[in-house]
Amino acid sequence: MILWYVNVGKVTSDGALDPAGLVAIAVAHAFALFVGVSMAANISGGHLNPAVTFGLAIGGHITLLTGFFYWIAQVLGSVVACLLLKLASNGM
Secondary structure (H helix, E strand, C coil): CHHHHHHHHHHCCCCCCCHHHHHHHHHHHHHHHHHHHHHHHHHHCCCCCHHHHHHHHHHCCCCHHHHHHHHHHHHHHHHHHHHHHHHHCCCC
């Protein structure tokens, strides 16, 4: 776990942490979520977060079986994203 923090420090060492930089980071994150939800809206209703899927399954908006399959897809997607990030950052 400590190695992960050291690596993230290397990746973000030149990041701007003043208010303008933090706003830029927040806007970029919001835009990325908007694009992800927009792309997934026709397939799964925009489920990108397992907590959202869990809430909809408990609330009865989707079946528990459908929720389970969405969870599997979300976890596999996050594993693939981590592998792609490791590949793109040369293992940092």
